[in-house]
Amino acid sequence: MGKYKGASQLLLLPKSTIEVSKILSYCNTRRLAVVPQGGNTGLVGGSVPVYDEVIVSLAGMDKIISFDKVNGILTCEAGCVLENLSTFVENEGFIMPLDLGAKGSCHIGGNVSTNAGGLRFIRYGSLHGNVLGLEVVMADGTILDMLTTLRKDNTGYDLKHLFIGSEGSLGVVTKISLLTPAKLPSNNVAFLSCNDYTSCQKLLLAARRNLGEILSAFEFMDHHCIDLAMRHLEGVQNPLPASQTKFYVLIETTGSDESYNKTKLEAFLLRSMEDGLIADGVIAQDISQASNFWRIREGISEASVKVGAVYKYDLSIPVEKLYDIVEEMRCRLGDNAEVFGYGHLGDGNLHLNIVSSKYDDNTLAQIEPFVYEWTSAQRGSVSAEHGLGLMKAEKIHYSKSPEAVQLMASVKKLLDPNSILNPYKVLPRSVL
Numbered sequence: 411m412g413k414y415k416g417a418s419q420l421l422l423l424p425k426s427t428i429e430v431s432k433i434l435s436y437c438n439t440r441r442l443a444v445v446p447q448g449g450n451t452g453l454v455g456g457s458v459p460v461y462d463e464v465i466v467s468l469a470g471m472d473k474i475i476s477f478d479k480v481n482g483i484l485t486c487e488a489g490c491v492l493e494n495l496s497t498f499v500e501n502e503g504f505i506m507p508l509d510l511g512a513k514g515s516c517h518i519g520g521n522v523s524t525n526a527g528g529l530r531f532i533r534y535g536s537l538h539g540n541v542l543g544l545e546v547v548m549a550d551g552t553i554l555d556m557l558t559t560l561r562k563d564n565t566g567y568d569l570k571h572l573f574i575g576s577e578g579s580l581g582v583v584t585k586i587s588l589l590t591p592a593k594l595p596s597n598n599v600a601f602l603s604c605n606d607y608t609s610c611q612k613l614l615l616a617a618r619r620n621l622g623e624i625l626s627a628f629e630f631m632d633h634h635c636i637d638l639a640m641r642h643l644e645g646v647q648n649p650l651p652a653s654q655t656k657f658y659v660l661i662e663t664t665g666s667d668e669s670y671n672k673t674k675l676e677a678f679l680l681r682s683m684e685d686g687l688i689a690d691g692v693i694a695q696d697i698s699q700a701s702n703f704w705r706i707r708e709g710i711s712e713a714s715v716k717v718g719a720v721y722k723y724d725l726s727i728p729v730e731k732l733y734d735i736v737e738e739m740r741c742r743l744g745d746n747a748e749v750f751g752y753g754h755l756g757d758g759n760l761h762l763n764i765v766s767s768k769y770d771d772n773t774l775a776q777i778e779p780f781v782y783e784w785t786s787a788q789r790g791s792v793s794a795e796h797g798l799g800l801m802k803a804e805k806i807h808y809s810k811s812p813e814a815v816q817l818m819a820s821v822k823k824l825l826d827p828n829s830i831l832n833p834y835k836v837l838p839r840s841v842l
């Protein structure tokens with residue numbers, strides 16, 4: 411986004427856990443601040459040095475350690491690129507439990523450290539459920555071996571969860587073991603248009619009820635997003651060029667029986683059309699059409715950056731209210747900015763992207779703190795899946811109670827008493 415710039419003079423590329431341990435031990439005794447960095451695709455400035463912190467990149471630790479073909483358990487180093495892992499496990503008949511637009515660059519260690527959600531969350535849930543074990547190097551260089559591959563292990567506190575989503579503020583993740591679901595042979599993708607937001611909500615409920623176990627994605631975008639994608643993404647085609655509707659939904663189904671799944675999806679779409687929930691729609695007839703549908707949805711983030719300065723908000727909001735904030739923002743900003751609403755509707759996760767010609771304080775003052783206050787009033791979350799990073803460290807109180815923030819600060823002080831790990835990120839300065 412060109413929004414965050416640091417001035418680090420040193421980037422280290424360790425090749426092993428021992429090297430990470432030596433780096434942290436050295437930095438800790440000399441009180442040198444460290445920024446762990448994965449693929450650098452994060453959207454909240456978490457991997458960017460604020461001043462002159464030492465960058466510890468995990469890019470040199472990209473080996474697959476083992477794959478258990480019976481249970482689908484992958485063990486690998488933190489610097490493996492998500493897409494490479496996907497290709498590897500797919501060749502073994504499995505898939506990664508997460509998928510996101512940044513897959514070509516983001517690392518699995520970065521995914522774990524941000525607790526990334528993404529496009530398969532509705533089906534396979536959070537990394538808190540899919541990560542089985544971690545190896546983590548703590549601030550003083552201690553190597554914490556929690557790299558189990560067991561499905562069940564209730565021996566005391568499950569410490570790995572502290573590091574999942576802690577954005578490099580509690581330790582450096584060096585190895586991961588992960589449960590990968592079986593790759594199922596039948597996959598269908600439909601691109602649909604809806605006349606209003608209420609229809610999108612009703613369609614989600616209907617999809618849950620009628621598609622049940624085969625539903626594997628339910629993504630939504632407004633017509634501003636489609637226009638944006640058509641203007642700025644190369645080689646994509648509008649699947650519904652004649653449609654005049656305001657909302658679009660991408661539904662994916664995945665299952666084990668091709669004809670059963672296709673029949674089920676077609677019957678569901680027909681019924682939803684008869685019920686007036688869908689205005690128009692098309693099912694991808696081949697892989698290239700399906701990729702075109704996905705490219706539109708996954709490319710919105712990339713396209714938005716091509717227009718100008720983007721203010722990005724990643725909100726969890728009860729589904730009934732989720733689009734209200736998009737409309738309110740449009741009213742507030744008028745012609746000063748373009749407002750885009752899209753996201754993982756099946757997970758109650760809105761991506762609100764506001765684009766103006768440049769970053770400026772007046773536009774920001776029209777957006778914040780309103781967007782955070784509004785979300786907090788709905789008891790939503792100001793970070794559904796991207797984390798807090800630098801952007802939202804001072805905003806945590808909109809979604810967490812003072813007592814919870816205080817406890818987080820105590821954990822941080824216990825694990826990183828010299829505050830060398832990713833300073834200025836995640837927690838507000840006032841509690842540290």
Ligand code: FAD
Pocket residue numbers: 445446447448449450451452453455456457468488509510511512515516517518519520521522523524525526527528529577578579581582583584708711712795796799832835
């Ligand atoms: P980085 O950006 O390098 O780092 C992110 C944070 O994790 C930083 O705080 C960093 O210090 C820390 N970190 C990284 N590696 C380690 C490690 N090994 N140990 C400890 N700390 C570490 N996010 C979603 O949740 N869902 C999406 O659908 C999604 N789609 C995206 C689409 C695009 C086009 C882009 C650009 C981003 C998207 N993101 C999404 C955000 C981003 O890709 C994720 O947050 C991703 O998990 C970050 O991984 P990374 O390796 O790039 O981490």
Ligand code: 2HG
Pocket residue numbers: 453511528707708710711712722723724753754761762763
């Ligand atoms: C997505 O779902 C990503 O496309 C990115 O989480 C969202 O850029 C954004 O705001």
Ligand code: ZN
Pocket residue numbers: 528753754761795
């Ligand atoms: Zn997302």
